[in-house]
Amino acid sequence: MRKILNDELGRVSIDEFKKKEKFNVIIVLDNIRSAHNAGSVFRTADAFAVKAIHCCGITAIPPNRDLLKASLGAQDSIEWKYFQTTFEAISELKKEGYKIIGIEQIDKSISLTEFLFDRIEKIAFVFGNEVHGVSNEILNELDAAIEIPQFGTKHSFNISISAGIVLWDYFTKTQKN
Numbered sequence: 001m002r003k004i005l006n007d008e009l010g011r012v013s014i015d016e017f018k019k020k021e022k023f024n025v026i027i028v029l030d031n032i033r034s035a036h037n038a039g040s041v042f043r044t045a046d047a048f049a050v051k052a053i054h055c056c057g058i059t060a061i062p063p064n065r066d067l068l069k070a071s072l073g074a075q076d077s078i079e080w081k082y083f084q085t086t087f088e089a090i091s092e093l094k095k096e097g098y099k100i101i102g103i104e105q106i107d108k109s110i111s112l113t114e115f116l117f118d119r120i121e122k123i124a125f126v127f128g129n130e131v132h133g134v135s136n137e138i139l140n141e142l143d144a145a146i147e148i149p150q151f152g153t154k155h156s157f158n159i160s161i162s163a164g165i166v167l168w169d170y171f172t173k174t175q176k177n
Contacts, residue, residue, distance in 0.1 A: 017077045022051040024119070025170065026093060028100075028126040029053065030086040030134055032159060035060035037130065039070025040160035046074035048167040053078055054093075054124075056086040086126070090141045098124040102142040103162050104134040105155065109147035112169055119174035125166055127159050 012020065027045055032038050038060045045053055060067045061082050062075040083089040090100055099121055117123070126142070128134035134142075148157060148165055157165070 014073075014077045017046070017049075018079075020049060022049045023170070023174070024122045025050045025167070026098060026122075026124045027053045027163065028086060028089050028093070028124050029055050029059040029159075030126055030138060031057035031129045031132075032059040032127070033130050034159075035064045035066035036070045037158065037160045038064075039067035039075075041127070041163045042067070042071035042074040042078055042080070044160065044164050044167060045078045048171055050078065050167065053080045054083055054089040055080060056083045056089050086135060086138050087141070090124070090126070090138060093124045094141075096122070098122045099143045100124050100126060100141055102126045102128070102134045102139065102145045103148070103166055104128060104139070104145050105147050106139060106145050109145040112146050112148050112166065115144075115146050115169075117170050117173045123170075125163075127163055130159055 025048075027041060027050055029038055029041060032055075038055065042053060055061045061080070062068060062071075068075060081089075083092075093100060101123055103125060126134055126138060128138075139145075146166065148162060150157070
């Protein structure tokens with residue numbers, strides 16, 4: 001057994017990645033406190049060929065030093081946009097025909113294991129603040145909410161972990177279609 005070398009991985013250039021077909025997914029970061037978390041989401045979004053990231057409110061944006069450190073250059077490959085409020089981002093996405101799905105533990109959330117995705121459907125995943133979650137104002141704007149099953153005492157994932165779990169689930173479910 002041996003590790004695969006970087007030049008054996010078949011990586012595409014940033015220009016090639018920008019021209020590549022993306023999944024119909026936009027990630028909305030609702031007031032994320034940690035620039036490291038935001039940067040990690042950029043990196044994960046690149047790995048899963050997400051269409052774009054919308055950074056809202058206090059969420060760090062490039063060229064924030066901590067974001068750049070965690071994103072490892074993904075800020076250059078992933079399209080991103082900044083909005084003063086998450087509500088502005090959601091309003092724009094709704095006008096563009098996106099289904100707004102919050103990743104949150106609420107009374108009407110559906111377990112990720114039960115949630116079905118349609119690859120053709122345009123989806124915006126909303127990930128909330130590390131302490132307060134998806135803002136109450138935005139909960140009323142959701143078309144659906146997904147809850148990630150958890151079995152420990154915390155019932156809380158780091159936002160960058162949640163993004164990885166949800167995107168992996170989306171990817172595996174839509175690749176079967």
